[in-house]
Amino acid sequence: MARQAASKKPKAAAGSGPxxxxxxxxxxxxxxxxxxxxxxxxERAGQLYGMGLIGGFCHLYIGQEAIAVGMEAxxxxxxxxxxxxxxxxxxxxxxxxxxxxxxxxxGRAAGVSQGxxxxxxxxxxxxxxxxxxxxxxxxxxLGTGLALANRYRGDGKVAFAYxxxxxxxxxxxxxxxxxxxxxxxxIVYVIENNQYAMGTSLVRSSSETHLSRRGxxxxxxxxxxxxxxxxxxxxxxxxxxxxxxxGKGPFILEMxxxxxxxxxxxxxxxxxxxxxxxxxxxxxxxIEHLQEKLESLGLxxxxxxxxxxxxxxxxxxxxAEFARTAPEPDAAELYTDVYSEAAA
Numbered sequence: 022m023a024r025q026a027a028s029k030k031p032k033a034a035a036g037s038g039p040x041x042x043x044x045x046x047x048x049x050x051x052x053x054x055x056x057x058x059x060x061x062x063x064e065r066a067g068q069l070y071g072m073g074l075i076g077g078f079c080h081l082y083i084g085q086e087a088i089a090v091g092m093e094a095x096x097x098x099x100x101x102x103x104x105x106x107x108x109x110x111x112x113x114x115x116x117x118x119x120x121x122x123x124x125x126x127x128g129r130a131a132g133v134s135q136g137x138x139x140x141x142x143x144x145x146x147x148x149x150x151x152x153x154x155x156x157x158x159x160x161x162x163l164g165t166g167l168a169l170a171n172r173y174r175g176d177g178k179v180a181f182a183y184x185x186x187x188x189x190x191x192x193x194x195x196x197x198x199x200x201x202x203x204x205x206x207x208i209v210y211v212i213e214n215n216q217y218a219m220g221t222s223l224v225r226s227s228s229e230t231h232l233s234r235r236g237x238x239x240x241x242x243x244x245x246x247x248x249x250x251x252x253x254x255x256x257x258x259x260x261x262x263x264x265x266x267x268g269k270g271p272f273i274l275e276m277x278x279x280x281x282x283x284x285x286x287x288x289x290x291x292x293x294x295x296x297x298x299x300x301x302x303x304x305x306x307x308i309e310h311l312q313e314k315l316e317s318l319g320l321x322x323x324x325x326x327x328x329x330x331x332x333x334x335x336x337x338x339x340x341a342e343f344a345r346t347a348p349e350p351d352a353a354e355l356y357t358d359v360y361s362e363a364a365a
């Protein structure tokens with residue numbers, strides 16, 4: 022079926038955008054630091070949760086760092102991101118201050134959502150980050166709506182909607198796929214396939230385990246990517262974004278990755294063996310993979326890498342102390358941000 026005609030043609034893309042050629046040494050070092058920041062941040066978040074300073078659910082991004090960082094490198098200024106509840110890494114990759122993210126986890130007024138969102142519902146409209154959503158798969162429809170707005174405005178922006186292998190089986194995902202292709206919307210669907218939907222493995226829950234094919238019946242192209250390799254993620258992200266930005270419609274990227282921790286902090290993860298986790302850590306860890314590349318290219322030696330780690334640990338330590346001591350919201354804040362005033 023031919024696509025329904027859009028009301029406006031896209032204009033030239035906003036922002037200068039990343040180069041399509043290979044990243045230079047400074048960029049590689051920036052990717053490394055960003056991934057390491059996410060790893061150390063999440064490790065400390067797990068500690069704070071164990072101390073009772075973080076309430077509710079908390080889903081850590083440890084092991085999946087290359088996806089958020091690689092896709093961030095493929096974005097242009099103004100492109101939107103929307104994701105599920107495993108979101109801390111996405112916010113940090115987008116350059117949002119670690120203090121504000123950690124303070125949100127502890128429910129402080131200085132948090133990125135004024136302490137009202139917690140771990141699962143963070144927003145930063147200023148950074149074009151539209152959440153953090155706790156309902157499985159709900160962000161896919163909302164992200165498709167962002168892409169529809171981009172198309173109407175003709176602003177050249179692309180929406181990036183992230184969801185997991187478990188959410189890939191939700192019905193609204195396919196309704197969104199259908200509309201996105203029918204209307205030629207500028208959106209990249211990024212499936213973070215970490216192999217387990219809560220405690221159920223992909224092979225036990227999905228009849229089609231190649232998730233990049235999930236858009237085939239809607240004529241949406243897809244690609245399977247090594248989500249543990251930040252450069253592979255970046256390259257695939259650039260190509261998918263260009264596809265969407267040029268008016269060709271949506272694209273699906275399946276990022277093959279792995280989470281080292283449980284689904285959430287309350288998950289003991291007894292459905293998989295310690296040997297399985299250790300094997301991934303030993304052979305596929307995204308940070309160690311980039312570290313080896315930096316060393317082989319002569320971009321960083323052991324002393325330089327230790328210095329980066331020390332700098333990152335200092336940032337995280339400062340964020341944790343800030344999140345522990347910053348004031349909580351005033352009780353009157355319970356009644357604010359409930360409704361939005363419509364323009365006259």
